[in-house]
Amino acid sequence: MTNIVRSTCPYCGVGCGVEAHTTDSGSVEISGDKRHPANFGRLCVKGAALGETLGLEGRLLHPEINGERVEWNLALDETAARLQAIIDQFGPKAVAFYASGQLLTEDYYAANKLMKGFIGAGNIDTNSRLCMSSAVVGYKRAFGADFVPCSYEDLEQTDLVVLAGSNAAWAHPVLYQRLVQAKQQRPQMKVVVIDPRRTATCEIADLHLALRPGSDAALFVGLLNILSSSQVDNTFDGQTAALEIAANWTLEKTADFCQLDSVDVQTFWQWFAQANRAMTLYTMGINQSASGSDKCNAIINVHLASGKIGRPGCGPFSLTGQPNAMGGREVGGLANQLACHMSFDAADIARLGRFWGSERIAETPGLMAVELFEAVGRGEVKAVWIMGTNPLVSLPDSSRVAQALANCPLVIVSDVARETDTLRYATVKFPALAWGEKNGTVTNSERRISRQRAFLPAPGEARADWWMVAQIAQRLGYRQAFNWQHPQQIFSEHAALSGYQNNGTRAFDISVLANLSREQYDALEPVCWPIAAEEPSLFRSWRPDGKFQLVPVEPCLPQAVADHVYPLILNTGRIRDQWHTMTRTGRVPRLLQHITMPFLEIHPRDAIRYGVTNKGLVRVASRQGGMVARVLVSDNQRPGSVFVPMHWSQQFARRGLINALVAGVCDPHSGQPESKQTAVRIQRWQPAWQGEIFARAEIDFAPEIQWWRQSSSGVQHFLCAADSNVQAWVETLVSGRGWQLQTACGDGEFNHFLAWHKGELQLACYAAKSWPEINSVAVLAAFQQAPTSSAERYLLLAGKAPTAQEEAGATVCSCFGVGEKTILAAIASGCRSVAMLGEKLRCGTCCGSCIPELKTLLK
Template sequence: MTNVVRSTCPYCGVGCGVEVRQTESRGFEISGDKQHPANFGRLCVKGAALGETLGLEGRLLYPEINGERLEWEAALDETAHRLQAIIDEFGPKAVAFYASGQLLTEDYYAANKLMKGFIGAGNIDTNSRLCMSSAVVGYKRAFGADFVPCSYEDLEQTDLVILVGSNAAWAHPVLYQRLMQAKQQRPQMKVVVIDPRRTATCDIADLHLALRPGSDAALFVGLLNHLQPSLAETTFDGQTAALDIAADWTLEKCADFCQLESADVQTLWQWFAQANRAMTLYTMGINQSSSGSDKCNAIINVHLASGKIGREGCGPFSLTGQPNAMGGREVGGLANQLACHMNFEPADIARVGRFWGSERIAETPGLMAVELFEAIGRGEVKAVWIMGTNPLVSLPDSSHVAQALAKCPLVIVSEVVSDTDTSRFATVKFPALAWGEKNGTVTNSERRISRQRAFLPAPGEARADWWMVAQIAQRLGYREAFHWQHPHQIFSEHAALSGYENNGIRAFDISGLANLSRAQYDALEPVRWPVTEQGHSPFKSWHPNGKFQLLPVEPALPQASADHTYPLILNSGRIRDQWHTMTRTGNVPRLMQHMKMPLLEIHPRDAKRYGVTNSGLVRVASRSGGMVAKAWVSENQLPGNVFVPMHWNQQFARKGQINSLVKSVCDPHSGQPESKQTAVRIQRWQPGWCGEIFAREDIVFAQEIQWWKQASPGVTHFLCAADTHASAWIEALAAGRGWQLQTACGDGQFYHVLAWQNGVLQLAFYSAHVWPEIATAAVVNAFEQAPETAADRHRLLAGKAPGAQADAGATVCSCFGVGEKMILAAIAGGCQSVAQLGEKLRCGTNCGSCIPELKALLK
């Protein structure tokens, strides 16, 4: 590789630029790209840890069919034969693709072209359906196009920022740091956070509205009513109907509906009306709703009505969750789009058919994510190709998704990781390229196209997703249309299609990039679309009559409601240091230190009602399923509501999968599931013991033991708990291995074990009635270098660090591994501010995500 490779982070939709440098030890150092306009050198802890995700442990490296390794030619021939047989017998609609916002645009384009253009059915959808499809509907209904009318620079120029349904401090950390810096430089700028939970994002809020879950639309419909006197003339389509509904939503009605103080609602409305420039940033808390599309339009309505749109520092800004969710929208990766922002309309169908040279273009939308897997379960879809995603974890009602895949005759999975919840159901496994090996483009939340560049060779027989699609397409008889040899050719074709017979009638147009040479493509700098030979077009309405549209919105509560049997409402979402289903981040030790297992955040009043104690275990159940989590008692949570992270799966927990609880309730317009509200009940679980186990080899747990996998260097490590005695299970593990056991126990209160073989540590186990405090780093180090003295062995048996080494405590700053005990000691030693803590310990000086927790400790 060259000295420095510039690429793009593969995590959230902020789209940060990164620089990759190879170290003397042949490792890779990742830093922020100071020239990239999305982040100017900033990185969150996940991005900074990318170099720790590049190993090959657990990688899928060779094609497999029915668990048997095959050469590529044989695997492709057999897969194409099976697909063709299904199409011949049951028709093209019996086949479906399920793609991912992790794919590059070139991969997405190839998959969409094959499915909609040549197989001839609309059945390609994507996990992006689960995070931003309601935002797409909102923009298209208002503007006539899926056009995000904002940029990150607007944050530095606005007077008011409203974050609604967004914990940006954890989900989009770099963008949040940019907002925080903007507020420091312009203290007069107001920040409002609308969220049932008090999250880390509230740290910079001038006003936090902890509203009734799912009631957000009322605030914006009421705001439209508040703005009504300034709308003297009919300017927008739908204006009369929208204002008629809004007229009923008075201050008192909105406050009552949202369960807020009238004065706080009035403050929000007055700040918005008085601000010259205002932005609303929204994400999953708005989109993941049975009325998510209407909520998006309620937000867009007030920006249109007030004129706070289409100019600097203004606009409704949907923050996408994935690195290339926007790129998927561009190529037509959603089942209800055709390609390049074209729709299933006769003129668009004919236009795409002419460009692709196909007479088999799909003429109707395909199945959206939830209904797609329901159709698989009914036997209507008999072949599904799942690309770079893990729907068994991310889709709601995951037990039904498992049942559907178990019955499907042909499940093709192209994946980086060998063993995922989804790949366990695969008939065919194709080894895909990972970040660092891929080559192509992604588009971030502000419509900025950036390059992901390869700096690693393809391991084993891993191949690009676009290559797999092209090879299958050629075997299905479409060789000429899929003869690409390099992603540059695919990008050029995609760019040319975006401008084909466009003439300004479609917002998405990057035809100015269609004639890039391969060298120019390789060197492409980040650029926001549209990009045409005529230059950038202004923000406008793309409706045929040239008018923007106000949508009449009647606020609606979530379909989930608490009752006597399920009295609590469960909210789910991201945490700071993990990503999606943990297939990448879950294997990085430092990213597992901040939150080691699923936590159930619960208000003290509810904790008392159900007998739950902080750090105690809780069983959570809904009508669909159940899980086990560790309680986190916090006044940041509203009474009657609980929160659990979305990330854990069957590789990292026996029973930690949140979407096993969530019902398949979707927005009727966008098909996006209502993942934010589920009625649940909880029950305190006081196991006979809970503890930690470390071992040199894989561990087979007894069925009755709950476990949570921990990433630790060079050792297998789990948290675990059970009702049965631990001693019999540990002794069974040691039986027949010739281990010598060193044990310690105290009146049944604790049970510790070290297992030795020829002086080498094989296993360490620590359990008690409550979670034991373990010096984890010292235990892990003991597997590499066993303690030499009897005293240090006894300290290890007690779970303590040898000698005078201090325990850092629970990790707060993952960037620099700074623990809570270290921070408290520094505060006791005189540090009185975040800045002083940063000078002494470095915490809070990199990505800044830990700053809210540092402030809480200072208090």
């Protein structure tokens, strides 16, 4: 018998609905929910692979204090006592919470209520600060509320889509495929991509503006200047100042500032001005800047000025990066806001105090993410509770964050993984529920609230985050205010607060859901807020004067400046098959087959200048730190700029942490770090050897060996490189174990090793001066079933498979595991289009993320 539970994907802010099909035997299959309006059944490769992340290997399943397992009551009693002692001695501002867009709204609400409502300090912030806080500032300055005035349906109704600082094809694949389909159905619709890099998103672009990194604001300020002559309605606050600045940004000045052809700039401006309906989709490339808030307002300004807002197919649409970044904003999870879109003014503080029955409401904003950990480093914050996130990897200047946590008297971490970079510094470890075990709600980019439902039992002693918060709150003396027994009770309180003394003055209002029974809550269908308002009149100003505001924006370049010591500008971002710090996706073998290790994308001209070659290794350094990556030479990159993905942690690489290079420079309004621009230098590294290593047991690597972990079931698998003697190292590994070592070498060009014990393969190492070409599938298979004949063992020693097996090559389609060599063979046999490849190999027929690469191979 199969039981089907409808839930929501735990990855990006698209908020796709999923169905979990569980059987009596315990097996689980994941598919898209065809009834969910965010995705109508479509999933990206990460969502489709969710079923492969549900195992308990590597899970944190029991509470620990100082590395020792303890019972829950002792863990909670001891933690509460330590928190209370710090509050008593140093005050409430010595305590901080750092939450995550991975938390459910109910978890977030509980944490925010405890910190701001009863501990009495504003010191709760979230990793959403790193992705969406500039967008929040932009909306609040323009509209008076954090209100996204768009929906996904607008994509089917617009005439022009502008993607600014967004590689949606990889970061929001399902939404991107919806845009692809809309353009196929309405070919007259124009698509403009504004990005220094040529990414997979550019495949559908009618115009790609590969502008100077960080110069985006000038494009929109100059566009406002063009619009001012004919389209600006005189109803906006700030209009005079905004237009005075814009008047200076002529076509020539804008093109020069952005380092673009003036014809292309003019084309973009004409398309926007002439389009009846236009949308601008933007994300990290806009937000992660020292002037990100101003960039957001520059975008909003042109939509307000042209009237392309508040009607179907129009508006500035910030795409959230996490499944519940929006929900965290709703409950007040950012340090500079109170719950339910209330602020730190006297009336809101008093209102919240009345609702919660507390006289300890925080009266001033707390510390934002980067400054919070700086305060930890200075010793001003003496206790920090980190919930469901990995700041040691995701925050800028990672080494300083590590130093801060190492010296913090009390570090509480609630997480699902047993090992993360951050957990190394935890005094207290709380085992949290993972996706599939959690029960609550999330809100996606278009303000749609969806249910995340549990379909798996809680493993070990794992508990919901809201439960942990409530238990600590009760031990701090606040039992009555935190006496919840089920997430429905928390949601009802949250919904009631959204309508409390609101009377239409706050955008966020879901109070009609406050009286849902538990059964109704369990059955809740996806719904957009504000629910009390009637379509299509949702969009209006929530500012006291009732007017929208044009925010004066003076374009400026990033604070990071290239010089003769650090001559390149580094851009960081996401890749197609990985998610954040890889604690979930990094353990799925097929999701590490497309891109196996950190890479540095560089323009061919720069590659020649700095002496690096495609697939070679390179050391990257900034004023903050360094890392090692594999080179990808590509004319998709601008000269003078390089790109490195942000996912690899110390769990998956030695010296792969890109945020160790990024400075903690932040937007003064939003506190969002400038993660997109860092001045760096690169140096070619030609190690003595590089290769692949497989082992049945964990490997003890010598300090000088660089390694990158590959996910493989039952086998330790690494890519490696070093300047040391590989044979000496392998012999040390094997020494004293009684293993039989089989070797092959070729005049110093390569060294291959197999170690056997009682007929079973224990170790396989393939090293060479350049990356060796081996059949990894065949090597992994040998650990499951060892070859019996001498001929097969010699083939394995050579890194080859038996003749019946074919090497598929580097994975292109992760959904169906289709490799580059297989695709090229199909092209050679007559497949001349993406459709023909899909019909023969299935590649490109699921999430569609591999289609740009298929087109490249076809060319």
